[in-house]
Amino acid sequence: MLFNEARFFVLFAIAFLVYWTLRTNGPRKLWLLLCSCVFYGAWDWRFLGLMGLSITLDYGIGRALAATPTERSRRGWLVVSICANLGILAFFKYYGFFVDSAIEFLQALGFAPNPRTLQIVLPVGISFYTFQSMSYTIDVYRRGLAAVKSFTDFALFVAFFPQLVAGPIVRAVDFIPQLHEKRWWKDVRVRACLVLFLVGFIKKACLADNIAPTVDTVFKDPAAFDAAANWIALVLYHVQIYCDFSGYSDMAIATAGLLGYRLTLNFDFPYLASNIAEWWRRWHISLSSWFRDYLYIPLGGNRRGRWRTYLNLYIVFILCGLWHGASWNFIAWGAFHGTLLTLHRAWSDRDRADTRSSPLANVSKWTLTTLFVLWGWLIFRGEGATKTLTMFHIQTGLDSGGATSLSAWWLALIAGGLALHMLARRGVMRRPIESLPDWGFALAYGSAWALTLPWMASGYTPFIYFQF
Amino acid sequence: MTQSIDFTAHMKSSRLIARVSLVLVGTITFVLASAIVRGFVPWPEEYGLRAKFDYFASHKDEFDIAYVGSSRVFRSIDPLIVDAGLRERGITARSFNLAVGGMTGFESDHLLKAALSLQPKRLKVIVLEDQPWDASSYFLGNTFSSRSIFWHSPAETWLALKSVFASETTAAKKMALSWTHLRLCAMKSFAIGEGPRIVLDRLGMSRDPLRRALSEDQLSSGAGFQALDELIAGEFADWRKNLLARTDEFTAIVAAIPAQNAAPVDLANYNFAALESQNDAVVDVGARLVRILPPGSEGQPEALELGRRGSFPKLLDYNDPARFPAYFQLDWRFDLHHLNRAGAEDLSRRIAADLAPLMRGAN
Numbered sequence: 001m002l003f004n005e006a007r008f009f010v011l012f013a014i015a016f017l018v019y020w021t022l023r024t025n026g027p028r029k030l031w032l033l034l035c036s037c038v039f040y041g042a043w044d045w046r047f048l049g050l051m052g053l054s055i056t057l058d059y060g061i062g063r064a065l066a067a068t069p070t071e072r073s074r075r076g077w078l079v080v081s082i083c084a085n086l087g088i089l090a091f092f093k094y095y096g097f098f099v100d101s102a103i104e105f106l107q108a109l110g111f112a113p114n115p116r117t118l119q120i121v122l123p124v125g126i127s128f129y130t131f132q133s134m135s136y137t138i139d140v141y142r143r144g145l146a147a148v149k150s151f152t153d154f155a156l157f158v159a160f161f162p163q164l165v166a167g168p169i170v171r172a173v174d175f176i177p178q179l180h181e182k183r184w185w186k187d188v189r190v191r192a193c194l195v196l197f198l199v200g201f202i203k204k205a206c207l208a209d210n211i212a213p214t215v216d217t218v219f220k221d222p223a224a225f226d227a228a229a230n231w232i233a234l235v236l237y238h239v240q241i242y243c244d245f246s247g248y249s250d251m252a253i254a255t256a257g258l259l260g261y262r263l264t265l266n267f268d269f270p271y272l273a274s275n276i277a278e279w280w281r282r283w284h285i286s287l288s289s290w291f292r293d294y295l296y297i298p299l300g301g302n303r304r305g306r307w308r309t310y311l312n313l314y315i316v317f318i319l320c321g322l323w324h325g326a327s328w329n330f331i332a333w334g335a336f337h338g339t340l341l342t343l344h345r346a347w348s349d350r351d352r353a354d355t356r357s358s359p360l361a362n363v364s365k366w367t368l369t370t371l372f373v374l375w376g377w378l379i380f381r382g383e384g385a386t387k388t389l390t391m392f393h394i395q396t397g398l399d400s401g402g403a404t405s406l407s408a409w410w411l412a413l414i415a416g417g418l419a420l421h422m423l424a425r426r427g428v429m430r431r432p433i434e435s436l437p438d439w440g441f442a443l444a445y446g447s448a449w450a451l452t453l454p455w456m457a458s459g460y461t462p463f464i465y466f467q468f
Numbered sequence: 469m470t471q472s473i474d475f476t477a478h479m480k481s482s483r484l485i486a487r488v489s490l491v492l493v494g495t496i497t498f499v500l501a502s503a504i505v506r507g508f509v510p511w512p513e514e515y516g517l518r519a520k521f522d523y524f525a526s527h528k529d530e531f532d533i534a535y536v537g538s539s540r541v542f543r544s545i546d547p548l549i550v551d552a553g554l555r556e557r558g559i560t561a562r563s564f565n566l567a568v569g570g571m572t573g574f575e576s577d578h579l580l581k582a583a584l585s586l587q588p589k590r591l592k593v594i595v596l597e598d599q600p601w602d603a604s605s606y607f608l609g610n611t612f613s614s615r616s617i618f619w620h621s622p623a624e625t626w627l628a629l630k631s632v633f634a635s636e637t638t639a640a641k642k643m644a645l646s647w648t649h650l651r652l653c654a655m656k657s658f659a660i661g662e663g664p665r666i667v668l669d670r671l672g673m674s675r676d677p678l679r680r681a682l683s684e685d686q687l688s689s690g691a692g693f694q695a696l697d698e699l700i701a702g703e704f705a706d707w708r709k710n711l712l713a714r715t716d717e718f719t720a721i722v723a724a725i726p727a728q729n730a731a732p733v734d735l736a737n738y739n740f741a742a743l744e745s746q747n748d749a750v751v752d753v754g755a756r757l758v759r760i761l762p763p764g765s766e767g768q769p770e771a772l773e774l775g776r777r778g779s780f781p782k783l784l785d786y787n788d789p790a791r792f793p794a795y796f797q798l799d800w801r802f803d804l805h806h807l808n809r810a811g812a813e814d815l816s817r818r819i820a821a822d823l824a825p826l827m828r829g830a831n
Contacts, residue, residue, distance in 0.1 A: 442490045446497030454663035
């Protein structure tokens with residue numbers, strides 16, 4: 001179930017009303033857990049069992065870590081947790097990829113392996129909830145967090161429906177204490193949550209989903225389009241993936257907020273970043289900080305010399321790429337970003353005194369960063385190495401491309417979107433919204449939804465004439 | 469630690485009322501603003517629906533008879549021939565074929581009520597194709613087409629939901645169908661996804677190549693009728709080829725119609741409320757509803773059973789191979805389901821003869 005589906009609105013309305021009508025925290029948490037199961041089960045109820053297994057395993061290991069005094073045993077439990085979590089993730093997400101890659105490799109060597117592989121359905125959100133659950137056992141192992149006593153609390157931490165399928169990846173240390181806090185309706189920032197949900201909805205349902213068909217068309221056959229169209233499609237994908245992902249995160253944060261819970265900020269205007277390190281501090285923050293805290297720093301971070309730092313960056317970003325999906329293009333994307341970060345790091349190490357910040361320098365840095373992020377998306381989204389290279393060649397003039405163009409209106413829309421992005425960062429709309437009286441906000445909010453829904457990508461299909 | 473945290477407990481009743489009022493203000497604003505936006509949503513253009521309705525609307529006080537239904541009415545009734553037939557019988561009348569290809573029962577009902585809401589002054593008879601109130605199976609691939617969204621007004625959706633729950637299907641399927649109808653009603657009510665169509669329409673740019681199934685001139689000179697013989701191109705050509713390639717199948721289809729018509733019918737679950745609401749809407753503008761079964765490719769036992777009940781609108785039944793064998797022979801057929809021009813001309817003359825007594829009564 002997605003946040004822009006009609007049935008979500010029905011479920012959330014019921015969840016919200018019952019939640020705030022219940023008088024105590026215990027029943028409320030049980031209610032939220034039930035709603036989370038319905039939310040996840042709406043996709044495929046059979047995978048509730050898999051999530052249940054993950055929850056039970058890490059809850060049990062958390063309890064075992066709390067009860068085990070010796071470091072060796074504690075380390076053993078942690079290894080069990082990591083192996084079990086990554087094992088489940090590897091089986092459901094990467095099994096087919098690794099088997100197919102091995103078969104291709106063996107075929108390239110002249111062998112003829114049996115190509116039959118098990119077809120496995122990828123459970124929605126498995127990457128998110130596995131990382132979330134793992135963060136708990138690691139934090140308990142590090143003694144940064146007390147093991148949770150209540151199974152309901154732990155299950156709700158993993159399965160909390162606003163962030164279950166697409167993040168943000170919530171840390172146990174951030175979320176579990178909230179389960180014990182007093183929760184008052186008067187503390188809910190209703191207006192901010194409502195506005196954030198609408199903004200997220202517009203990004204996801206009106207922008208990303210409407211852009212998608214054009215992007216898909218060009219990426220499917222880049223050779224049929226001219227250079228400008230190939231560039232426009234890439235920039236549109238840049239917009240699409242941001243609007244899709246950050247829009248969903250906005251809705252998740254807003255939905256949780258209306259239930260009195262705080263989720264981590266996941267995007268902080270990444271497309272305004274002026275270098276790649278800054279970009280990663282602003283893009284999918286909950287994931288990049290997870291990798292930083294649970295992988296990069298344990299690997300030694302930047303404390304073991306320059307070359308080890310570079311190696312650590314490569315390892316982290318290749319795994320970060322693999323986290324996004326079981327495909328070579330994600331690994332290549334991760335390696336590409338690892339390279340960019342290594343180069344940026346090397347450049348920064350050489351030129352620490354460089355603090356130039358003239359407008360021209362800033363624009364140049366932003367342009368260069370955006371260009372490389374765009375090419376990163378080309379690797380990420382490209383449909384196979386051949387088409388990716390074709391698109392790159394057409395964009396850079398190495399190939400002439402086809403005759404088909406895209407409307408120049410897209411450029412105007414992109415420019416408009418960038419301007420809005422910059423205005424949003426300055427918070428220009430915040431003050432007018434906050435200064436509205438309650439009735440004025442109600443009028444404005446109702447009108448805003450009425451003007452938004454006509455622009456939602458509704459899955460409109462042309463009428464097909466059957467011989468009625 | 470658990471706390472008593474009922475959000476209403478520490479909120480004075482006046483504050484609660486104020487908050488509920490704000491929710492109501494927001495909701496009402498949303499509904500009203502959506503209604504305004506909905507007013508800008510153009511009618512669906514596919515297969516000439518909008519063109520026909522616009523033509524009818526701009527000439528609404530010129531017609532005495534209107535024909536509503538699917539392509540079996542659109543391609544089978546030539547208003548000019550009906551008018552001439554009536555004239556031979558001393559009746560002056562002008563009729564218009566408002567039928568559109570692909571119309572289903574509820575869509576026809578919605579179109580009919582939209583036409584009647586224009587309060588046409590001269591309208592005396594509405595000839596409406598008898599189609600089942602079947603909201604459970606006819607979406608085919610058109611579930612979220614603009615035509616399907618178009619007829620899902622709250623009133624029409626309510627009738628559809630009643631049909632769904634009266635149908636003999638599983639509870640799970642009823643729930644799924646009801647949800648689909650409710651979603652379509654929401655899409656209609658809040659103009660969901662219609663923004664691009666509104667803007668393109670305002671700019672005079674239609675994206676639909678089938679916008680004008682009939683030009684203004686064709687609508688004017690043909691009174692809404694167009695024989696399929698004139699459309700030997702595209703998908704229509706395939707229909708013709710299908711018939712010629714499957715003559716044996718056609719013969720078998722025709723042979724099965726009498727048995728289908730004679731099949732026992734249980735009207736216990738029939739949506740009489742929908743039929744009565746349709747009849748009332750026609751009577752309200754001072755006209756009379758006549759139901760018609762054009763020559764088709766399957767039996768209509770439910771319509772015939774209703775026709776045998778005297779209290780329901782008169783039924784003109786031409787879907788009978790025994791009484792009208794010529795309509796079921798290749799010479800007068802364009803394809804498996806429709807008449808060709810020759811067939812349509814003959815049927816129109818016959819309709820004129822059958823309508824004459826009703827028109828005399830109406831005059």
